[in-house]
Amino acid sequence: xxxxxxxxxxxxxxxxxxxxxxxxxxxxxxxxxxxxxxxxxxxxxxxxxxxxxxxxxxxxxxxxxxxxxxxxxxxxxxxxxxxxxxxxxxxxxxxxxxxxxxxxxxxxxxxxxxxxxxxxxxxxxxxxxxxxxxxxxxxxxxxxxxxxxxxxxxxxxxxxxxxxxxxxxxxxxxxxxxxxxxxxxxxxxxxxxxxxxxxxxxxxxxxxxxxxxxxxxxxxxxxxxxxxxxxxxxxxxxxxxxxxxxxxxxxxxxxxxxxxxxxxxxxxxxxxxxxxxxxxxxxxxxxxxxxxxxxxxxxxxxxxxxxxxxxxxxxxxxxxxxxxxxxxxxxxxxxxxxxxxxxxxxxxxxxxxxxxxxxxxxxxxxxxxxxxxxxxxxxxxxxxxxxxxxxxxxxxxxxxxxxxxxxxxxxxxxxxxxxxxxxxxxxxxxxxxxxxxxxxxxxxxxxxxxxxxxxxxxxxxxxxxxxxxxxxxxxxxxxxxxxxxxxxxxxxxxxxxxxxxxxxxxxxxxxxxxxxxxxxxxxxxxxxxxxxxxxxxxxxxxxxxxxxxxxxxxxxxxxxxxxxxxxxxxxxxxxxxxxxxxxxxxxxxxxxxxxxxxxxxxxxxxxxxxxxxxxxxxxxxxxxxxxxxxxxxxxxxxxxxxxxxxxxxxxxxxxxxxxxxxxxxxx
Numbered sequence: 001x002x003x004x005x006x007x008x009x010x011x012x013x014x015x016x017x018x019x020x021x022x023x024x025x026x027x028x029x030x031x032x033x034x035x036x037x038x039x040x041x042x043x044x045x046x047x048x049x050x051x052x053x054x055x056x057x058x059x060x061x062x063x064x065x066x067x068x069x070x071x072x073x074x075x076x077x078x079x080x081x082x083x084x085x086x087x088x089x090x091x092x093x094x095x096x097x098x099x100x101x102x103x104x105x106x107x108x109x110x111x112x113x114x115x116x117x118x119x120x121x122x123x124x125x126x127x128x129x130x131x132x133x134x135x136x137x138x139x140x141x142x143x144x145x146x147x148x149x150x151x152x153x154x155x156x157x158x159x160x161x162x163x164x165x166x167x168x169x170x171x172x173x174x175x176x177x178x179x180x181x182x183x184x185x186x187x188x189x190x191x192x193x194x195x196x197x198x199x200x201x202x203x204x205x206x207x208x209x210x211x212x213x214x215x216x217x218x219x220x221x222x223x224x225x226x227x228x229x230x231x232x233x234x235x236x237x238x239x240x241x242x243x244x245x246x247x248x249x250x251x252x253x254x255x256x257x258x259x260x261x262x263x264x265x266x267x268x269x270x271x272x273x274x275x276x277x278x279x280x281x282x283x284x285x286x287x288x289x290x291x292x293x294x295x296x297x298x299x300x301x302x303x304x305x306x307x308x309x310x311x312x313x314x315x316x317x318x319x320x321x322x323x324x325x326x327x328x329x330x331x332x333x334x335x336x337x338x339x340x341x342x343x344x345x346x347x348x349x350x351x352x353x354x355x356x357x358x359x360x361x362x363x364x365x366x367x368x369x370x371x372x373x374x375x376x377x378x379x380x381x382x383x384x385x386x387x388x389x390x391x392x393x394x395x396x397x398x399x400x401x402x403x404x405x406x407x408x409x410x411x412x413x414x415x416x417x418x419x420x421x422x423x424x425x426x427x428x429x430x431x432x433x434x435x436x437x438x439x440x441x442x443x444x445x446x447x448x449x450x451x452x453x454x455x456x457x458x459x460x461x462x463x464x465x466x467x468x469x470x471x472x473x474x475x476x477x478x479x480x481x482x483x484x485x486x487x488x489x490x491x492x493x494x495x496x497x498x499x500x501x502x503x504x505x506x507x508x509x510x511x512x513x514x515x516x517x518x519x520x521x522x523x524x525x526x527x528x529x530x531x532x533x534x535x536x537x538x539x540x541x542x543x544x545x546x547x548x549x550x551x552x553x554x555x556x557x558x559x560x561x562x563x564x565x566x567x568x569x570x571x572x573x574x575x576x577x578x579x580x581x582x583x584x585x586x587x588x589x590x591x592x593x594x595x596x597x598x599x600x601x602x603x604x605x606x607x608x609x610x611x612x613x614x615x616x617x618x619x620x621x622x623x624x625x626x627x628x629x630x631x632x633x634x635x636x637x638x639x640x641x642x643x644x645x646x647x648x649x650x651x652x653x654x655x656x657x658x659x660x661x662x663x664x665x666x667x
Contacts (some may be wrong), residue, residue, distance in 0.1 A: 094263075096132060097129045102157075107154055110150055115146070115295065117292055117293045118146075121289040122151060138268070139270065140291065141289070142271065142290070145419075145420050148291060151267075151289075152269060153186055156221060156240060159240040159265065160193055165220055165221070166222070166242065167240070169228055169229070169241065169242065171225065173199050173362070180197040183195050194218060196221070197224060198224035199224055199225065199362075211234075214236065217237060238264050240264060241257070241264050245270055299423070303427045304427070305429045306428075309430075320397035320426070328417055329380065329401070330382055331382075331383060332405040333383070338355070344381070351379060353378070353381065354379075355368070357383045387414055391420055395418055396425040398425075398427050399428045507604055507605075514585045516577060516581055516592050518643055522570040522571070522573040525570065528571065546578040546579070546582045549582075580592070584601070589601045589633070590603070594646055596640055597637045598636050598637070600633075601633040602632055612660075613660040616659075617657065622635070622653045
């Protein structure tokens with residue numbers, strides 16, 4: 001049974017504490033709350049609505065130990081990726097944006113009084129842009145209608161006024177069109193700032209014109225869907241990427257978005273971030289600002305969860321129509337839309353009803369959404385294409401059929417389509433039969449019903465993380481290891497592993513700093529020089545490829561052999577020197593030389609890293625003769641080798657060490 005003191009605290013304190021305190025102090029504060037029931041709390045909390053896991057027996061702790069070890073293994077697999085992500089972010093540099101007094105004038109045009117959370121988000125983003133030299137990667141988490149878009153607009157103005165481009169990425173064309181309208185209206189007083197929308201609603205010639213304008217820098221703000229991530233879209237001077245509802249994009253789009261983070265500032269807007277995003281924010285590997293204060297005029301949405309009934313559906317629609325409002329009717333599949341339309345047309349013969357889904361012709365979909373926004377259509381039967389961003393203040397009732405087929409974040413977003421004004425709004429969630437629902441579906445429905453107050457999106461996302469797991473940082477794999485030991489203990493183990501990881505980190509060095517002190521200069525034969533079209537150019541390209549990375553050097557070698565065939569011995573020696581220096585740079589080895597029978601390699605790796613790599617080497621010949629002393633790796637050979645054979649020995653030794661690099665990831 002869960003500790004009553006913890007149950008009273010609720011989930012809301014988790015997000016606030018974890019984002020404002022370090023994880024060590026956060027975990028300690030949790031223990032103070034109820035130190036005797038910490039283990040009980042860890043088991044119960046991620047799945048509160050289900051029967052808790054059985055507690056481990058005190059006289060047989062093996063079950064608990066297996067769970068703890070499984071969680072620790074999962075943590076260790078993540079540590080290397082986390083550190084690489086963090087260190088890579090620190091390496092990226094861009095000059096801070098200049099502080100512009102015109103930003104205050106732009107902000108003054110906002111017609112509403114910002115909430116305290118909004119003001120803090122404005123400050124956070126401004127500091128990221130004007131005070132930091134590393135690119136921004138910030139999550140703005142807030143419920144629908146809480147003012148996330150205004151935070152993005154001010155960031156866009158700051159970047160665009162400095163002469164750079166901004167891209168606004170939306171998951172659906174409906175939302176992209178709405179963003180385009182809002183941005184165009186807001187920047188209407190700045191004729192020198194050009195705004196464009198790239199979508200499938202445009203003709204081929206219009207798209208080509210926009211692509212040309214983007215490439216030449218004649219468009220300052222570009223709005224669109226995932227088409228903006230295509231290879232044909234070439235930006236002149238991109239400075240900011242705004243991603244709305246990242247959870248709606250596919251894995252490939254997310255990977256493309258991640259690639260932008262190495263060079264441009266990224267601002268992600270979400271009401272219910274996916275567990276992976278939330279997890280990165282909670283651990284501090286991604287900055288986050290939480291907007292949880294609702295605007296003063298907003299009223300909580302009344303949520304009704306029940307089995308499907310035609311009478312209940314008709315009653316809900318009639319109530320909304322009688323007070324002059326409009327209705328969303330959402331289904332998970334296109335297949336059932338026509339059937340529902342026939343049913344509603346029979347029940348409301350004089351009411352304008354329309355269908356909207358993603359496979360309609362672009363013009364038809366655009367007209368339908370515009371007519372619904374204007375109030376000419378009273379009931380819109382649709383798929384979850386309306387999930388994100390639509391702001392139709394007269395639509396204050398939403399009916400969601402087959403609710404069990406939607407995800408937790410989807411349900412929360414769909415419910416947010418209503419209640420955008422000061423009128424009381426209603427969300428009716430219908431399921432077919434509770435006995436047919438899975439445990440996870442029941443848990444999602446209970447969570448949506450529980451978090452009915454305004455500003456609960458972040459807490460709902462945290463519940464989602466407890467239900468589904470936090471996910472793989474870079475891919476689509478989901479993991480349930482977090483549920484084995486509980487979210488708090490999982491993060492505590494992560495914190496401990498991160499604290500120790502410095503001892504097991506291998507830092508590469510620049511290629512040009514690597515010295516290979518072996519006096520061997522291969523001379524290419526005149527026959528081979530004549531065979532090559534431009535030998536000096538080819539040798540320079542080989543050096544540049546080696547300086548870049550191992551993959552580039554391998555590609556160069558492959559292309560050379562494809563064009564000119566197998567290289568002669570002299571060229572092989574030259575390539576071997578390049579490969580030796582490239583591997584040494586990746587292994588943190590700065591100097592290699594021989595003193596008699598002893599080969600010495602100066603390195604920055606720690607003794608623990610050397611031990612791990614040595615144990616993972618496949619060849620006994622090299623493993624048995626290597627020793628580590630101070631900052632040097634040494635090997636005593638049986639006899640003093642000629643220069644070319646010495647180069648071959650060092651090359652083979654580095655190949656063995658290089659192949660052992662995955663041992664660090666396994667750790």
